[in-house]
Structures are given as structure tokens and as C-alpha cells.
Amino acid sequence: MQSIGERLEEARKRKGISLREAAEATKIRSDFLGYIEQNKMDFSLPEIYKRGFLKNYARYLKLDYDKIMTDYNAQQLSKSRLGKKAGSEWFGQMEVKKTEGEELADHLESEEPTSYGRITAKPARAEEVETNEDGDEVDKTFYMKIGLVLVGTLALVFVVFGLIWAILGSDSDNTAEAPELSDNPEITQPADPMPAIVDSNSITLFAKGGSVYVDVMQKNDGIRIYRGAIQVDSPLTLVKSGPVKITFTRGEYLEIESGGKRFGPSESGANIITIE
CATH class of the missing domain: 1.10.260.40 (lambda repressor-like DNA-binding domains)
Structure with a gap:
């Protein structure tokens, strides 16, 4: 046996x-x-x-x-x-x-x-x-399953927070890089539009190669006759009374026609010029 x-x-x-x-x-x-x-x-x-x-x-x-x-x-x-x-x-x-x-x-x-x-x-x-x-x-086995569930949950939370942070970061970068000229302020036009006649009481502003932000103010009475952006190939003619002070952002793109003559600022970038 x-x-x-x-x-x-x-x-x-x-x-x-x-x-x-x-x-x-x-x-x-x-x-x-x-x-x-x-x-x-x-x-x-x-x-x-x-x-x-x-x-x-x-x-x-x-x-x-x-x-x-x-x-x-x-x-x-x-x-x-x-x-x-x-x-x-x-x-x-x-x-x-x-x-x-x-x-x-x-x-x-x-x-x-x-x-x-x-x-x-x-x-x-x-x-x-x-x-x-x-x-x-x-x-x-039960504890191992609980551990895997916790690890997966934490990983998912990190991924979600990472996506949110990336989206918020990209939005802030776009906001920081946006130029101030992107907002076109309201154009103040005279109550009675005048025809574009070239004389001593009018000036015409041109943008060549890029838009320019300008602020035009009469020196005698301090009246602002225009503030805003001038787009390329969209000249702007303004009627003035006496000398005006023009504040601009990018002088290399700005041209001014006054008294039958066209000229530009002597310096590039932001500056101020007076037209008699």
C-alpha cells in the first residue's frame, strides 16, 4: 500500500x-x-x-x-x-x-x-x-485596489489643474501682448463734417506701413479735435483753428500734410510735434 x-x-x-x-x-x-x-x-x-x-x-x-x-x-x-x-x-x-x-x-x-x-x-x-x-x-488585494484608486484620482486632479493653469496662463499672455492700439477709441468728428480742402486751417494725417495712434489738440483753446488710431491707406483730414499739438505713438509710420506740404516727424517712436 x-x-x-x-x-x-x-x-x-x-x-x-x-x-x-x-x-x-x-x-x-x-x-x-x-x-x-x-x-x-x-x-x-x-x-x-x-x-x-x-x-x-x-x-x-x-x-x-x-x-x-x-x-x-x-x-x-x-x-x-x-x-x-x-x-x-x-x-x-x-x-x-x-x-x-x-x-x-x-x-x-x-x-x-x-x-x-x-x-x-x-x-x-x-x-x-x-x-x-x-x-x-x-x-x-482590497488595500491594493484602494491604493490604485487613490493614485488614479490624484493623477486626474493634477492633470485637471495643469490644464486650467495652462489655459489661464495663455489668456494672460495674450492680454499682455495685445497692443494698446487694438482698442479703437471713439472718433470725435466735428458736428458739421467739412470737405477735405487743403488750406492753412486743415491738416491731413497718413499712416504708412502700420497704424499710428494720435492725439490732436488745439494749443489756443485746448480743444481736442481727434484722438484715435489712423489705419493704413485711410488718411484723416482735420479742420483746426490755430496751431495744434500732435501726440503720436509710432513716428516712423506717420506722415502729415499741411499747407500743401507732406512731411513726417524727425524721430521714430512716441513723440510730440506742433503744427502751426
Whole structure:
């Protein structure tokens, strides 16, 4: 009759599984599995762990683990009886006469199924160990899922804040780069528009190569007759009374026609010029 270890080893080899693969699958050290297959169950672990390992290994190999555990219990029981018998043979030379009461008590003790009660209780404790191990694995998986969810949430929050910051930054850059000349202020025209007649009381402003922002004010009475932008190829003729002061932004693009003569400022950039 095959021993428990031989049955386990034969089932493992029939499935083509190595001891290392079995150890990784059952979470049992390979040296313990080797001891179990060699029927060397005297390795230094509590009995409850030995029973748990044996049951898990038999279940992994798809054997009848109840039958394996029953055979193991019977094997352990026979070993304990052999140990008692060897002890009695060792001290067999010491003949002690027992009384009838002691013999009756020994007979009653031998009939009590105390050892069987212990055998049935121990597998239940092995089940508890297995349940605790499964519960620990479930807890680890649960915590890993929670950690992944938290990391994903934080990453999403950072991405959203980054997009918002990028949008706000681009808006602020566009606002900062927008020239002041982009806003065309309201053009103040005389109440009665006058025809563009070239005489000493009128001036014509031209923008060549780019728009120019101008502010035209009469020096005698301080009346502003125009403030705004002059666009390219859109000359502006103004009627004045006396000398005017013209404030402009980009002198290199400004040309002025007054008294039949066209000229430009002597300097580029922003400046002020007076026309008599």
C-alpha cells in the first residue's frame, strides 16, 4: 500500500509539476513539501501547521484530502501506540502488581475515545489557519485596489489643474501682448463734417506701413479735435483753428500734410510735434 507521501509525489509528477511550482502555488516552502512527500513529518513546526500544509497540498493536487487526513490521523495514532508499547517493553522488567481497582480504572481509560476526540478537533484548527491565510490575501488585494484608486484620482486632479493653469496662463499672455492700439477709441468728428480742402486751417494725417495712434489738440483753446488710431491707406483730414499739438505713438509710420506740404516727424517712436 502506498504511503501518503508516495501518493502526493505520484500525483504531482503525473501532473508534470515541479516542487518549486507547487511551492509557489500553495505558498508552502519547497523543503517542507519534500519532507511531506518523503513521509518525514517530524520537521520543526507545530502539528497544526503540518496538518494545514498536508491538506492544502492534497487539495492543490486534486486528491481526496479527507482521505489523506484520515490516513494521516491513523498514522499518527499508530505511532503514538507504538511509542507507548516500546515504553512498556523498556520497563517490562519492573513487575508491579496492580490492585483490582487500578486495573478497572485502566480498562475504563483505554475505552475512552480521548485520542479520537483530539484527532477530529485538530483538522478544524487547520481549517481556521487556512481561513485566516485566505482572509489576509483578500485584505491585501482590497488595500491594493484602494491604493490604485487613490493614485488614479490624484493623477486626474493634477492633470485637471495643469490644464486650467495652462489655459489661464495663455489668456494672460495674450492680454499682455495685445497692443494698446487694438482698442479703437471713439472718433470725435466735428458736428458739421467739412470737405477735405487743403488750406492753412486743415491738416491731413497718413499712416504708412502700420497704424499710428494720435492725439490732436488745439494749443489756443485746448480743444481736442481727434484722438484715435489712423489705419493704413485711410488718411484723416482735420479742420483746426490755430496751431495744434500732435501726440503720436509710432513716428516712423506717420506722415502729415499741411499747407500743401507732406512731411513726417524727425524721430521714430512716441513723440510730440506742433503744427502751426
